[in-house]
Each structure stands twice: as structure tokens, then as C-alpha cells.
Amino acid sequence: MLSKGNCIIGQSGGPTVAINASLSGVLQGIIESDAYNSVYGMVHGIEGLLQGSYLNLSEQFKTKESLDKLAITPSMYLGSCRFKLPHYEVAPEIYEILFNFFTSNDIRTVFYIGGNDSMDTVSKLSRYAAKIQSPIRVIGVPKTIDNDLVETDHTPGFGSAAKFVATTVREIAIDASVYDNKKSVTIVEIMGRHAGWLTAASALARKFEGDNPVLIYLPEVAFNQEEFLEKVKKALETTPNLVVCVSEGINDGNGTFICEFASDVGVDTFGHKMLTGSGKYLENLIKEKLGVKVRSVELNVSQRCSSSCLSKTDLDEADHSGAFAVNAALNGETGKMISFVRANTSPYELSFSTADVNIICNQEKAVPLSWITKDGSDVTDEFIRYAAPLIQGSVDVPTENGLPLFAFRK
Amino acid sequence: MLSKGNCIIGQSGGPTVAINASLSGVLQGIIESDAYNSVYGMVHGIEGLLQGSYLNLSEQFKTKESLDKLAITPSMYLGSCRFKLPHYEVAPEIYEILFNFFTSNDIRTVFYIGGNDSMDTVSKLSRYAAKIQSPIRVIGVPKTIDNDLVETDHTPGFGSAAKFVATTVREIAIDASVYDNKKSVTIVEIMGRHAGWLTAASALARKFEGDNPVLIYLPEVAFNQEEFLEKVKKALETTPNLVVCVSEGINDGNGTFICEFASDVGVDTFGHKMLTGSGKYLENLIKEKLGVKVRSVELNVSQRCSSSCLSKTDLDEADHSGAFAVNAALNGETGKMISFVRANTSPYELSFSTADVNIICNQEKAVPLSWITKDGSDVTDEFIRYAAPLIQGSVDVPTENGLPLFAFRK
Numbered sequence: 001m002l003s004k005g006n007c008i009i010g011q012s013g014g015p016t017v018a019i020n021a022s023l024s025g026v027l028q029g030i031i032e033s034d035a036y037n038s039v040y041g042m043v044h045g046i047e048g049l050l051q052g053s054y055l056n057l058s059e060q061f062k063t064k065e066s067l068d069k070l071a072i073t074p075s076m077y078l079g080s081c082r083f084k085l086p087h088y089e090v091a092p093e094i095y096e097i098l099f100n101f102f103t104s105n106d107i108r109t110v111f112y113i114g115g116n117d118s119m120d121t122v123s124k125l126s127r128y129a130a131k132i133q134s135p136i137r138v139i140g141v142p143k144t145i146d147n148d149l150v151e152t153d154h155t156p157g158f159g160s161a162a163k164f165v166a167t168t169v170r171e172i173a174i175d176a177s178v179y180d181n182k183k184s185v186t187i188v189e190i191m192g193r194h195a196g197w198l199t200a201a202s203a204l205a206r207k208f209e210g211d212n213p214v215l216i217y218l219p220e221v222a223f224n225q226e227e228f229l230e231k232v233k234k235a236l237e238t239t240p241n242l243v244v245c246v247s248e249g250i251n252d253g254n255g256t257f258i259c260e261f262a263s264d265v266g267v268d269t270f271g272h273k274m275l276t277g278s279g280k281y282l283e284n285l286i287k288e289k290l291g292v293k294v295r296s297v298e299l300n301v302s303q304r305c306s307s308s309c310l311s312k313t314d315l316d317e318a319d320h321s322g323a324f325a326v327n328a329a330l331n332g333e334t335g336k337m338i339s340f341v342r343a344n345t346s347p348y349e350l351s352f353s354t355a356d357v358n359i360i361c362n363q364e365k366a367v368p369l370s371w372i373t374k375d376g377s378d379v380t381d382e383f384i385r386y387a388a389p390l391i392q393g394s395v396d397v398p399t400e401n402g403l404p405l406f407a408f409r410k
Numbered sequence: 411m412l413s414k415g416n417c418i419i420g421q422s423g424g425p426t427v428a429i430n431a432s433l434s435g436v437l438q439g440i441i442e443s444d445a446y447n448s449v450y451g452m453v454h455g456i457e458g459l460l461q462g463s464y465l466n467l468s469e470q471f472k473t474k475e476s477l478d479k480l481a482i483t484p485s486m487y488l489g490s491c492r493f494k495l496p497h498y499e500v501a502p503e504i505y506e507i508l509f510n511f512f513t514s515n516d517i518r519t520v521f522y523i524g525g526n527d528s529m530d531t532v533s534k535l536s537r538y539a540a541k542i543q544s545p546i547r548v549i550g551v552p553k554t555i556d557n558d559l560v561e562t563d564h565t566p567g568f569g570s571a572a573k574f575v576a577t578t579v580r581e582i583a584i585d586a587s588v589y590d591n592k593k594s595v596t597i598v599e600i601m602g603r604h605a606g607w608l609t610a611a612s613a614l615a616r617k618f619e620g621d622n623p624v625l626i627y628l629p630e631v632a633f634n635q636e637e638f639l640e641k642v643k644k645a646l647e648t649t650p651n652l653v654v655c656v657s658e659g660i661n662d663g664n665g666t667f668i669c670e671f672a673s674d675v676g677v678d679t680f681g682h683k684m685l686t687g688s689g690k691y692l693e694n695l696i697k698e699k700l701g702v703k704v705r706s707v708e709l710n711v712s713q714r715c716s717s718s719c720l721s722k723t724d725l726d727e728a729d730h731s732g733a734f735a736v737n738a739a740l741n742g743e744t745g746k747m748i749s750f751v752r753a754n755t756s757p758y759e760l761s762f763s764t765a766d767v768n769i770i771c772n773q774e775k776a777v778p779l780s781w782i783t784k785d786g787s788d789v790t791d792e793f794i795r796y797a798a799p800l801i802q803g804s805v806d807v808p809t810e811n812g813l814p815l816f817a818f819r820k
Contacts, residue, residue, distance in 0.1 A: 015585050044589070074581055080588040166813055168712060171484055174816060175425050175715040178490040179454070204813065297710045302578060305585040308718030311812065391812040402721065402801040403576055403614065406584060 004035060005108035007329075009057065010042035010049065012121065013082065013114040015075035015304050016157030018318040019143045020407070022113045023078070024071040025322020026141065027061050032323070035330050040105065043409075045081035046112070046121055050097060055409075066407070071319060072397050073406040074305040084117060085124045088131070095128045102136050109137045109329040113322075115144035115155070119337055119361040126335030126357065140337035140357050141325045143318070145304045147197035148364045151355035153342040156321060157304070159314030159390035162201035165190055165299065166391065167309045169245060170205040172297060173212035176241045185232060185242045185286050187296040188213070189279030191303050193249035196220050196367045198303065200379045201387055202245035212243035220366045221376035222253025225261075228282070229289050231377055236292065250278050258282070307404050312393025317350060324352040348389035414445060415518040417739075419467065420452035420459065422531065423492065423524040425485035425714050426567030428728040429553045430817070432523045433488070434481040435732020436551065437471050442733070445740050450515065453819070455491035456522070456531055460507060465819075476817070481729060482807050483816040484715040494527060495534045498541070505538045512546050519547045519739040523732075525554035525565070529747055529771040536745030536767065547739045550747035550767050551731055555714045557607035558774045561765035563752040566731060567714070569724030569800035572611035575600055575709065576801065577719045579655060580615040582707060583622035586651045595642060595652045595696050597706040598623070599689030601713050603659035606630050606777045608713065610789045611797055612655040622653035630776045631786035632663025635671075638692070639699050641787055646702065660688050668692070717814050722803025727760060734762040758799035 009026055011019055030036055043053035061067055070077060088095045102110070112122050122140035129136045142149050145161035169188055176186045190199040196218025203216055214235045217223055235242050250258045262276040262284070276284075279296035286294045321338045328336060336354035343351040371383040398405045419436055421429055440446055453463035465488075471477050480487060498505045512520070522532050532550035539546045552559050555571035579598055586596045600609040606628025613626055624645045627633055645652050660668045672686040672694070686694075689706035696704045731748045738746060746764035753759040781793040808815045 015588055073584070075584045076588045082589075163812055167718065168716070170813060170816070171715045171717060172711055174483070174485045174818070175711050178425055178486045179492070204811075207816075207818065298708065300707045301582055301585050302712075305581045306578070306718070307581060308577065308716070388811060393812070394809065399804065401614075401798060402573055402803070403580060406580070406617075408584070408617065 004037045005106045006038040006040060007036045007109040007111065008040040008042060008054065008102070008107050009078070009111040009113070010045045011076040011078045011113045012045035012080050012118040013144065015080065016143050016145050017074040017160045017305060017307055017310060018157040018314050019075070019113055020073045020077050021071040021315045021318035022141050022143055022156055022322045024067045025319035026111050026113075026325055027057060027322070028067055028319065029323030029326030033326055033330060035326070036108065040107070041078045044079040045083065046085065046098070047081035047083035048079060049101065050094065069398065069405065070407045071315060072307060072310065072395060072404075073408070074307050077407055077409065079409070082117065085121050088124065088128050098125070099128070099132065099134060099136070107136060109139065111139050111141060111325055111329070113141040113143055115142070115146065116149065116361055116364065119149070119357050122337065122357045123335065123361045129334065137329045137332070137334035139325045139329050139333065140360075141321055142337055142340070145198060146192060146195055148195040148366070149360055150363045150365045151337070151360050152339045153350075154340055154390060156314060156318035158197060159311040159317070160309060161198055161303050162204065162387055163311045163314075163391035164303055164306050164309040165198055165201045166204035168299060169202045169213055169243065170207070173205065173243045176212070176243055179241070182293065183236050183240045184293040185236070185244060187279045187282050187294070188243060188245045189248055189277050189296060189298045190245055191299070192219060192247040194219055194364055194366070196247045199245055199247040200367055200371075200383050203379050203384060204387060204391065210238070212239065212241070213245040214239050214242055215244040215377045216379060217244070217246045217250050217377065218367055218372060219247045219249035219251055220369060221372055223250040223258050223376075225258070225285060229285070232286060233290060244282070246278050246282060248278050307397050310395040310397065311391045312395050313390055315395055321352060328354050345385070414447045415516045416448040416450060417446045417519040417521065418450040418452060418464065418512070418517050419488070419521040419523070420455045421486040421488045421523045422455035422490050422528040423554065425490065426553050426555045427484040427570045427715060427717055427720060428567040428724050429485070429523055430483045430487050431481040431725045431728035432551050432553055432566055432732045434477045435729035436521050436523070436735055437467060437732070438477055438729065439733030439736030443736055443740060445736070446518065450517070451488045454489040455493065456495065456508070457491035457493035458489060459511065460504065479808060479815065480817045481725060482717060482720065482805060482814075483818070484717050487817055487819065489819070492527065495531050498534065498538050508535070509538070509542065509544060509546070517546060519549065521549050521551060521735055521739070523551040523553055525552070525556065526559065526771055526774065529559070529767050532747065532767045533745065533771045539744065547742070547744035549735045549739050549743065550770075551735045552747055552750070553728070555608060556602060556605055558605040558776070559770055560773045560775045561747070561770050562749045563760075564750055564800060566724060566728035568607060569721040569727070570719065571608055571713050572614065572797055573721045573724075573801035574713055574716050574719040575608055575611045576614035578709060579612045579623055579653065580617070583615065583653045586622070586653055589651070592703065593646050593650045594703040595646070595654060597689045597692050597704070598653060598655045599658055599687050599706060599708045600655055601709070602629060602657040604629055604774055604776070606657045609655055609657040610777055610781070610793050613789050613794060614797060614801065620648070622649065622651070623655040624649050624652055625654040625787045626789060627654070627656045627660050627787060628777055628782060629657045629659035629661055630779060631782055633660040633668050633786075635668070635695060639695070642696060643700060654692070656688050656692060658688050717807050720805040720807065721801045722805050723800055725805055731762060738764050755795070
């Protein structure tokens with residue numbers, strides 16, 4: 001290596017609580033390798049960079065304390081974007097702007113942290129680099145609470161989100177049980193439009209066999225409303241305060257989301273169609289058909305931004321994957337995403353590898369059908385064995401005046 | 411004291427995360443005082459007891475470990491009820507059943523842990539005891555996340571709920587800021603039909619002056635929709651990712667909840683009126699009138715059952731108030747609720763007293779108007795000074811397999 005040059009990091013897609021741990025890991029790896037002079041950060045991902053938005057990260061994160069604080073901060077420190085890079089034949093000027101920026105700032109490596117769409121950016125940038133014979137390396141670092149990336153055992157962000165879901169569902173089940181002399185149903189709606197990983201994690205909430213959540217529905221299996229009502233009726237006989245967990249994306253198997261069955265519900269005072277989530281829809285269905293006390297709870301954005309149930313395993317792995325990404329770049333790799341490999345199941349052990357980003361960016365990994373019970377209302381023990389190691393260990397979040405102390409861009 | 415006799419404890423009303431700390435405190439106080447032979451627990455409050463549902467608590471909670479685990483368990487260990495005792499002249503047979511049970515089981519004291527409605531039960535039982543010249547003492551132990559009891563500085567359960575609200579709002583604000591190159595509004599709906607204490611606690615989330623949540627609306631002040639829209643428009647100029655916190659109970663000052671303005675919205679597929687929360691209503695209002703990106707988040711039941719943001723101050727105080735209740739009973743008091751007295755403001759110090767339960771049970775304590783800004787869109791520093799001490803200190807929740815380990819009735 002004649003001179004060290006610089007590198008740049010971006011974050012993109014939806015927030016998770018582990019994505020800053022990945023950023024912290026990349027920064028740590030860069031400091032340890034001493035392979036770059038300056039580290040820049042795209043502000044609001046590749047879209048922000050196109051508008052000239054970036055900052056110098058090496059100046060801001062010099063100490064271990066600052067990196068530790070960054071690692072436990074939810075959401076993207078650098079800001080995010082949802083921007084699909086057009087193909088370079090369609091918009092060559094975009095690539096010219098970006099690569100001119102890289103060249104004029106002596107950028108040798110681009111690290112991009114995100115999910116499927118972000119890996120599409122990694123794929124396009126690395127292919128353009130190859131086309132123009134640029135030596136710039138582009139490495140993807142995975143993150144998504146959805147856990148739906150192929151070519152990796154799991155994704156950072158999923159473990160903490162799964163832990164949040166399991167903890168919260170356990171608490172909601174206890175909350176629901178205080179009036180257990182009266183029958184009631186609580187529907188918990190969990191994130192996941194196409195993959196049910198996070199909803200499946202609610203099974204971890206059970207304290208004993210048969211405990212709530214008794215019923216769990218994922219988007220991977222067609223949802224039958226009549227069968228659902230029968231299941232609820234039967235479950236209420238043994239579990240008077242029933243908790244049911246459903247993915248936001250449960251559907252009829254023919255491309256129609258269950259919540260869309262309510263789409264002719266009516267309009268609000270402004271003439272807008274009222275949007276109803278799958279939980280709200282099922283709440284109304286049960287109220288109408290079974291006449292039992294029912295409520296629905298949407299776990300909402302806290303699933304991806306709550307720092308209160310951080311999984312140490314998840315954060316450590318995110319951190320290490322960032323450092324591994326630096327090594328991969330230094331070893332000359334490009335157009336690759338860091339892949340999580342389960343080296344051993346019991347005891348759980350993880351190692352890292354790299355995978356071709358072109359394969360990853362156009363696929364979604366669903367929960368295997370063999371991990372879902374035949375009647376589609378629960379997950380099997382195989383899922384539990386898969387997911388349990390990912391939520392282990394807790395993380396002390398530093399506090400000030402009783403509240404978590406997060407890193408933020410001023 | 412010739413013989414020790416027994417006592418019974420009940421829990422009632424809505425769940426909080428501190429109500430089992432109060433129960434643990436009463437049990438601890440009983441063990442320490444050695445003043446009773448056996449401690450019974452009503453299962454599902456006074457309503458359950460009327461149906462003969464109770465258990466022996468002294469057998470189940472003998473060790474410090476078991477009491478500690480109970481203290482951090484959210485919701486009512488003993489189950490709850492929402493049952494208003496009829497006046498004894500209307501239904502004397504109910505009182506006869508209860509007092510026959512007390513007498514035949516040598517019950518000397520009834521401890522009842524709850525909010526306004528539960529204090530009504532304490533009031534009625536103690537007045538009936540006086541009427542029939544029964545020596546049975548009835549003591550109320552306060553709890554409510556709503557913090558709306560009079561004759562007490564605050565109520566156990568509020569501190570932890572306030573901490574949950576402030577923490578979650580801080581996280582939501584960070585989550586909302588990742589796309590801050592585009593304007594957006596996030597409405598957070600917080601519990602509180604008539605009193606805005608919990609919504610006011612969202613002000614604690616701010617990391618610096620002017621930080622989110624920029625606007626806070628409580629039920630104590632009439633809500634004007636036009637003024638609200640003007641405020642939002644103005645705030646978006648300086649805070650592109652605006653977070654607004656509103657109580658579920660915001661109203662027009664003339665007895666109509668804001669969410670009721672949407673009540674003619676339409677019916678669902680079953681012909682039911684669609685119920686819209688205040689957050690959802692304002693989301694639609696902003697979408698229609700300002701055309702800006704907007705979403706609403708309902709914090710929902712986690713406000714009262716999340717163990718992830720326990721305030722040590724809150725749990726310790728709940729615990730101590732339980733022990734104080736035992737002493738009050740042993741000192742011959744009856745028809746009283748344990749009252750929290752702020753003995754010193756800076757540094758914060760708390761002491762306990764007792765207050766006439768008959769005054770408490772028919773009133774609700776609102777946030778003082780002097781603690782709300784003149785335009786009704788924020789709280790003052792006086793509120794911050796009041797609330798900040800109540801969220802201090804964190805509690806380690808014991809875990810097993812990565813999830814909180816709670817006490818539960820088998």
C-alpha cells in the first residue's frame with residue numbers, strides 16, 4: 001500500500017437498534033487496522049451524498065467511550081434514505097457525480113450498512129466500479145429487523161427486535177390476565193410485510209407449554225378467517241385471556257393482505273380511506289363474530305428503535321461484522337456483503353464470511369415452512385432453537401437523569 | 411394484643427408496573443412486624459373474594475428472593491377487578507358475605523391496593539365496619555399510572571410509567587429523524603382520559619432546549635384544532651421531523667373528546683362505528699390540512715406493563731408505602747390511604763403519612779394550569795422539577811434465557 005487514502009460509510013433503509021453498532025464496528029476496525037487516513041460519513045445515505053451531504057467521522061469518534069455510546073444508540077446516527085439508484089445506463093450522470101466525489105476525496109472503500117435495497121446500491125456501485133475499472137471497493141454490511149436477507153444465517157438488528165417483541169408480548173400477556181375471570185382476546189400486530197421472523201419471535205415469550213401467545217400467524221402461510229375464528233373459540237376454552245400474535249402482512253395466499261378486506265370500510269371526515277392494520281381488522285372480526293371482549297395492540301416503531309431490550313449477542317455481532325467488513329475490504333474484496341455463519345448450534349457459535357451481494361439484493365428470505373406448524377397457527381421448536389441464542393445477554397445503556405444517553409448529530 | 415389474627419390483601423383497578431412492589435412492601439411489612447399469623451390474598455379483588463376466590467400468600471412468599479421477584483413483576487399478581495361496591499343500604503347482603511368471611515377467618519386488617527375506585531371500596535368497607543362496630547381495619551395503598559389521586563404528592567406506578575413514556579418518546583424522536591431531509595410529523599398518543607400527567611412526562615424526553623417533543627397537549631386545556639395546525643406548521647419550519655405528544659383525552663373544553671369529532675367517520679364492514687384515537691384523528695387532520703408526511707403511534711398498554719424502564723425511586727417508594735400501611739393498621743388507623751409527602755424538593759426526599767380515604771375516592775387531581783404554558787402547547791419547568799426525581803434510578807430485572815423472569819400465579 002503506497003498511501004492510505006480515505007473511506008466513506010453510509011447507512012440506509014429502515015432503522016434498527018443495532019445499525020449504529022455496525023457503524024461503531026466499522027469505525028473500530030478502521031482505527032485498529034490503521035488503513036485509512038480519514039473516514040467520512042454520508043449524511044442520509046447515498047441520496048444525501050449526491051446532494052453533497054457528508055461529514056468527517058474520524059474527528060468525532062476518537063475514543064472508546066464515544067464508540068460505545070454510538071453502539072447503543074438506536075436508529076441511524078448518519079441518517080438514512082430510501083433511494084433506489086437507477087441503472088447506470090439510465091442515469092450515468094449520477095454515477096459520475098459519486099465516483100468524482102470518491103476520486104477527488106481519495107476514497108478507496110465505500111461501506112454501506114443496510115438491508116435488501118441498500119445491497120442493491122452496493123451491487124450497482126461495485127458493478128459500475130468494475131465497468132470503469134475503478135479500484136474503489138464497495139462492501140455491504142447487513143442490518144434489518146426483518147431478518148429477510150439470504151446468504152446469511154441472520155441479520156443484525158433482528159436479535160434485539162426479537163427480544164423486544166418477546167419481552168413485550170410476555171408483559172402484554174400478564175397485563176391481559178388480570179381480569180381472567182372474564183374471557184378476552186388481545187391481538188398483537190408485529191412488523192413484517194412479507195417475512196414472519198419477528199412475529200415468530202413472539203413464541204419465545206411463553207413461560208410454559210401452552211402459555212400465551214397461544215396462536216401465532218405469519219405471512220408465509222395463507223390466512224383463513226373462518227379457521228382463525230374456530231381456533232380462537234377453541235383456545236378460549238382453555239386460555240380465557242388469549243393473546244394472538246399476527247404479522248402486519250398476513251394475507252389470503254392470493255396476494256391480498258387481510259387488512260385490505262377492511263378497505264371498503266368507509267372514509268374519514270376528509271374523504272380518506274381509513275387504513276386499518278391486520279390487528280385492528282381481526283379485532284373487529286372477533287368482536288362481530290364471537291362477541292367476546294377484544295382489543296388490538298400495534299407494537300409499532302418501538303420494535304426497531306427501543307433500546308430497552310438490547311441483545312448483547314446482537315450488538316456484539318453487529319460490532320464484529322463491522323470490523324470484519326474492514327478486513328474484507330483490505331483483503332481486496334468488493335461487491336460483497338458480510339455474511340453471518342452459524343459455526344455451531346449448541347453451544348451457539350458465530351463466524352463471518354462474505355457473500356456475493358448480487359445474489360442478496362433481489363431476494364427475501366421467508367421463515368421455512370417446515371418451521372411453521374401444519375395448521376399455520378404456530379412455529380415449531382426448530383424456530384425456537386434458531387432464535388433463542390440471538391436474544392441472549394443484556395446491555396447496560398448509559399443514562400443521564402434517568403433516561404438513556406444517546407449519540408446524536410448536532 | 412391478645413392474639414395476632416390474620417389479614418388479607420387485594421389489588422384492583424388498572425395494572426401498573428409498581429403495584430406488585432406495593433404488595434411486596436405490605437408482605438415485607440407484615441413479616442417484619444410479625445403482627446399477623448396468616449396473610450391471605452383476594453384473587454381478582456373484592457369481586458373475586460365475593461365469589462370465594464382467595465389464596466394464602468404467607469405460604470408463597472417466605473423468602474426475600476420471592477418478594478424481590480414479585481416486586482419487579484408488572485400487573486397484578488393477585489389479579490384485578492373493576493367492581494364498584496354498591497352502598498350498604500342498597501345491598502347489605504354483599505357486606506354481610508364479606509364481613510362474615512373476615513370474621514370467620516379471623517381477618518383483622520384489609521389492605522386494598524388501587525386507584526380512585528379502589529379507594530371507594532376502602533371507604534365503603536371502613537364505613538360499614540364503623541356502622542356495625544367491627545374492629546376490622548381497612549387501609550388503602552395507592553397506585554395508578556395516571557397520578558390523579560388527591561391528598562398525595564404522587565402515586566406509585568406513575569414514576570415508572572413516566573420513565574417509559576419519556577424513554578420511548580426520545581427513541582421515537584430519534585427514529586423519526588433519520589429521514590430529516592424531508593418534513594414529517596409523528597403524533598404520539600399517551601394514556602390519560604382526564605389528567606395529563608403521563609403526557610406531560612414526555613417533556614422529560616428532550617435532550618436540549620427546543621428538542622422534540624416540541625408540542626405537548628393535555629386534557630386540562632381546551633384543544634383548538636385550528637391553533638394546533640398553525641403551531642404544527644410553524645414548528646415544522648425549525649424542526650423538520652416534528653414529534654407531538656397528546657393525551658388520549660384531549661377535548662374541546664366542552665365535554666367532547668377530540669377523537670369524537672371523527673365519530674361520524676363511517677362504519678366498518680360489520681356496521682360498527684370505527685373508533686379512532688386522538689392520535690389517529692390528528693394524523694388524518696394533518697394529512698388533510700397540511701399535506702405533510704404524518705404517522706401516529708399509540709403507546710398503548712406497555713405504558714402500564716413494561717418492566718424495561720422501571721424507576722428505582724418508584725419501586726422503592728411503592729415498597730415502602732406497603733410497609734407503612736402495615737404500621738398504620740397496627741397503630742389503629744382505618745379508612746385511610748397512605749399518602750406520599752414530598753418532604754424536601756432539592757434534594758428530593760419523601761415521607762409518608764395517611765389521608766382520609768373519603769376525600770380521595772371522589773376526586774381526580776389534574777395537572778395544575780400554572781404548570782402548563784399559556785398557549786396550552788407545553789408544560790413549564792415547574793412540571794419538570796416535579797417529575798424528574800420520580801424517574802431516577804434503574805432496576806435490574808432478573809432474566810432467564812434473555813427474557814424477564816416474572817412471578818405468576820399457577
